[in-house]
Amino acid sequence: MKSVGLVVEYNPFHNGHLYHLQASKEKAEADAVIAVMSGHFLQRGEPALVSKWSRAKMALQQGADLVIELPYAFATQKAEIFAEGAISILEALKCDSVCFGSENGDISPFLETAETLKELDSDYQDAIKYYMKQGISYPSAQTKAYQSLNTGGHTLDLSLPNNILGYQYVKAIQKQGAAISPLTIKRTAAGYHDEEFNETPIASATSIRKAIFSEENKDIQSFVPETSLYHLKQYKDNFDTFHQWEDYFGFLKYTICTMTHDELKQIYEVEEGLENRIKSLIQQASSFKDFMEQLKTKRYTWTRLQRLCLHILTRTTKEQMKLEEAAAPYLRLLGMSSQGRTYLNRIKKAVDKPIVSTLSAFSHPLLNLDIKAASVYAMIFPEPIRSQFMHSEYSTRPVQYDEKEKLFL
Amino acid sequence: MKSVGLVVEYNPFHNGHLYHLQASKEKAEADAVIAVMSGHFLQRGEPALVSKWSRAKMALQQGADLVIELPYAFATQKAEIFAEGAISILEALKCDSVCFGSENGDISPFLETAETLKELDSDYQDAIKYYMKQGISYPSAQTKAYQSLNTGGHTLDLSLPNNILGYQYVKAIQKQGAAISPLTIKRTAAGYHDEEFNETPIASATSIRKAIFSEENKDIQSFVPETSLYHLKQYKDNFDTFHQWEDYFGFLKYTICTMTHDELKQIYEVEEGLENRIKSLIQQASSFKDFMEQLKTKRYTWTRLQRLCLHILTRTTKEQMKLEEAAAPYLRLLGMSSQGRTYLNRIKKAVDKPIVSTLSAFSHPLLNLDIKAASVYAMIFPEPIRSQFMHSEYSTRPVQYDEKEKLFL
Numbered sequence: 001m002k003s004v005g006l007v008v009e010y011n012p013f014h015n016g017h018l019y020h021l022q023a024s025k026e027k028a029e030a031d032a033v034i035a036v037m038s039g040h041f042l043q044r045g046e047p048a049l050v051s052k053w054s055r056a057k058m059a060l061q062q063g064a065d066l067v068i069e070l071p072y073a074f075a076t077q078k079a080e081i082f083a084e085g086a087i088s089i090l091e092a093l094k095c096d097s098v099c100f101g102s103e104n105g106d107i108s109p110f111l112e113t114a115e116t117l118k119e120l121d122s123d124y125q126d127a128i129k130y131y132m133k134q135g136i137s138y139p140s141a142q143t144k145a146y147q148s149l150n151t152g153g154h155t156l157d158l159s160l161p162n163n164i165l166g167y168q169y170v171k172a173i174q175k176q177g178a179a180i181s182p183l184t185i186k187r188t189a190a191g192y193h194d195e196e197f198n199e200t201p202i203a204s205a206t207s208i209r210k211a212i213f214s215e216e217n218k219d220i221q222s223f224v225p226e227t228s229l230y231h232l233k234q235y236k237d238n239f240d241t242f243h244q245w246e247d248y249f250g251f252l253k254y255t256i257c258t259m260t261h262d263e264l265k266q267i268y269e270v271e272e273g274l275e276n277r278i279k280s281l282i283q284q285a286s287s288f289k290d291f292m293e294q295l296k297t298k299r300y301t302w303t304r305l306q307r308l309c310l311h312i313l314t315r316t317t318k319e320q321m322k323l324e325e326a327a328a329p330y331l332r333l334l335g336m337s338s339q340g341r342t343y344l345n346r347i348k349k350a351v352d353k354p355i356v357s358t359l360s361a362f363s364h365p366l367l368n369l370d371i372k373a374a375s376v377y378a379m380i381f382p383e384p385i386r387s388q389f390m391h392s393e394y395s396t397r398p399v400q401y402d403e404k405e406k407l408f409l
Numbered sequence: 410m411k412s413v414g415l416v417v418e419y420n421p422f423h424n425g426h427l428y429h430l431q432a433s434k435e436k437a438e439a440d441a442v443i444a445v446m447s448g449h450f451l452q453r454g455e456p457a458l459v460s461k462w463s464r465a466k467m468a469l470q471q472g473a474d475l476v477i478e479l480p481y482a483f484a485t486q487k488a489e490i491f492a493e494g495a496i497s498i499l500e501a502l503k504c505d506s507v508c509f510g511s512e513n514g515d516i517s518p519f520l521e522t523a524e525t526l527k528e529l530d531s532d533y534q535d536a537i538k539y540y541m542k543q544g545i546s547y548p549s550a551q552t553k554a555y556q557s558l559n560t561g562g563h564t565l566d567l568s569l570p571n572n573i574l575g576y577q578y579v580k581a582i583q584k585q586g587a588a589i590s591p592l593t594i595k596r597t598a599a600g601y602h603d604e605e606f607n608e609t610p611i612a613s614a615t616s617i618r619k620a621i622f623s624e625e626n627k628d629i630q631s632f633v634p635e636t637s638l639y640h641l642k643q644y645k646d647n648f649d650t651f652h653q654w655e656d657y658f659g660f661l662k663y664t665i666c667t668m669t670h671d672e673l674k675q676i677y678e679v680e681e682g683l684e685n686r687i688k689s690l691i692q693q694a695s696s697f698k699d700f701m702e703q704l705k706t707k708r709y710t711w712t713r714l715q716r717l718c719l720h721i722l723t724r725t726t727k728e729q730m731k732l733e734e735a736a737a738p739y740l741r742l743l744g745m746s747s748q749g750r751t752y753l754n755r756i757k758k759a760v761d762k763p764i765v766s767t768l769s770a771f772s773h774p775l776l777n778l779d780i781k782a783a784s785v786y787a788m789i790f791p792e793p794i795r796s797q798f799m800h801s802e803y804s805t806r807p808v809q810y811d812e813k814e815k816l817f818l
Contacts, residue, residue, distance in 0.1 A: 250788060253795070254660050255667075257784040258724040283784075283799055286792040315667040375666040375692075379659060383695040386662070390692055 045306030105186025335399030454715030474749030514595025744808030
């Protein structure tokens with residue numbers, strides 16, 4: 001029974017994701033699709049539109065067989081750590097391959113880049129430091145450093161987010177000595193950060209979210225499967241909201257105002273005197289966007305600062321984010337299809353990490369961060385919904401989907 | 410120029426307060442009335458209905474000449490520390506007397522009790538410990554311990570809140586060797602905690618607040634001066650709310666959920682494993698009242714637990730509340746009448762503590778707690794009101810009132 005791994009956020013699951021899922025399954029000749037999915041907060045340091053449970057359901061109904069939560073400690077990190085966490089989960093689940101989207105659909109530039117950067121690593125790191133000292137952001141310094149190397153003519157553009165992730169998957173596989181084949185499929189029409197719709201049935205998640213939050217009530221039904229529409233609607237009916245940063249701004253402001261400079265300095269990613277800027281700028285900031293725009297400098301990307309705000313919001317300290325190794329210590333199962341269950345039963349004995357189905361059965365400091373993230377995610381609800389949502393985080397069992405009957409069990 | 414000091418909360422300023430103010434001024438034969446008033450949070454661990462600025466205005470219009478803020482570090486404490494902070498401010502302002510309300514209007518039982526308890530202090534402390542071990546609250550243990558002493562027939566009932574405060578003022582005066590005469594006037598009709606109105610024009614602040622929050626829209630105009638009604642109405646018009654604990658419950662819950670057990674243990678008043686109860690009970694609590702009712706035990710009074718919740722809300726640690734001495738280190742002037750200004754000018758040179766008129770001019774760790782308290786108090790406002798309120802905390806100068814022209818300057 002062959003499996004292919006996908007590293008996803010599904011925020012929300014759209015036609016591009018469906019294409020990626022199906023094409024990956026075909027390319028890998030896989031019998032089971034394993035999706036490693038971020039939980040309630042995403043790599044760009046944002047809350048997901050809807051809960052991980054809703055997003056797991058969207059995935060299962062469109063062909064995912066297992067949905068595993070990428071822990072907060074990996075999901076809200078720069079590409080390198082994000083990829084290491086995801087690959088470690090796929091490796092633990094005996095995944096045969098990982099398949100990601102890329103601009104040209106050819107895996108060789110990724111392998112070559114990984115090889116080259118391994119060989120030239122000390123030059124590369126030196127060059128990154130050199131460019132960082134010029135006051136630009138880490139990703140820009142990486143791009144410039146890479147361009148400055150004598151890479152023998154490889155042309156992988158590491159300034160593109162998909163390429164960075166792809167490269168990091170390959171690198172993580174090598175680093176972890178994982179028995180996973182890296183595969184890539186050619187991405188279709190929409191760019192990662194496209195904000196507008198175009199004429200194909202594929203639109204970026206960014207543009208879909210933008211439409212969801214737009215006042216014009218733009219229609220997204222051409223761009224997402226019906227099942228996604230259904231779960232989005234159901235979530236809105238139940239919880240009366242789609243989550244976005246502005247909803248959490250009051251809590252962020254409150255936390256910054258009540259923390260001392262020293263406490264703020266202990267928060268993950270708060271570095272180099274940023275605590276002073278944060279403390280002074282928050283006072284007059286009247287919205288999250290306003291705060292971010294004031295906080296932004298050439299030195300830090302929006303994403304980096306947004307993640308930093310997220311760690312303040314969840315009060316996640318450097319100490320709590322200290323990873324003993326660059327690998328997820330548990331496998332939190334959010335959902336599975338019948339095929340997924342069969343797959344899990346087959347490999348179970350060989351899996352050397354705990355598979356967490358209910359929270360009461362297992363405890364780990366990193367899992368506590370996931371629970372904390374869930375409770376922060378729920379804070380914008382009025383009571384008693386807030387209490388109910390938090391209760392469900394403890395008691396919800398993995399979603400089970402019968403793909404033949406098209407029914408949740 | 411003689412002055413009398415009053416220790417007040419004015420939440421809100423009502424007819425009973427007016428009677429107390431006028432009777433105290435008369436009894437003390439004073440030319441100026443100095444009110445030491447709690448800021449945004451009160452001794453029972455609650456937010457004040459309206460801001461300290463509004464309450465200072467109410468006081469000035471009804472005869473107070475100086476309104477000084479009792480710092481958070483004293484205002485939100487048990488009677489002993491509360492009284493020590495207040496007396497230290499009155500002493501610094503060269504107050505000739507302090508006048509409080511009591512059941513029988515006679516100061517001698519207070520003096521005798523203070524004398525007796527000083528003499529029998531070690532017996533008293535031992536008896537308190539003995540009763541505490543039986544699992545009852547500190548105030549109950551105090552009462553029982555006091556009753557168990559051979560006090561030679563003094564009958565001051567230390568289970569009544571006004572008597573406790575009165576006794577503590579007298580004790581603080583003795584302890585600080587302050588040149589302040591303690592005076593008392595007989596309280597009128599309403600009991601401290603009366604919840605219902607009766608037929609006199611005097612009602613307790615508790616019953617007035619209850620009426621304000623009641624859905625029946627009970628009329629309070631028989632019980633408060635017109636000026637109080639005016640400021641209450643104006644506050645409601647400007648800020649659309651009267652503050653109460655339930656408004657802050659989301660922030661309390663959020664804070665408890667994001668703090669670790671260790672962080673919670675560092676909060677002032679979190680003791681003896683309470684952090685575990687707090688952490689586990691908050692999850693399912695659907696309101697502040699609900700949470701408090703679950704948290705309540707025989708061991709802790711409601712007030713004690715409410716103060717503890719307040720310190721969590723404001724993230725005030727044991728470290729931050731460590732008082733170097735039982736005295737306020739600064740005098741924050743909230744407002745003054747013309748008479749108050751004259752008084753201040755006369756004594757100014759003899760005052761050995763900084764008089765703080767604007768925040769930018771002075772800095773102190775305890776003042777930071779007051780600023781933090783103000784920003785937490787403002788957290789329930791929507792933007793941009795929240796930012797404006799916080800800005801005003803920095804820039805508002807003391808309120809000036811011309812009592813002859815009946816005009817704010």
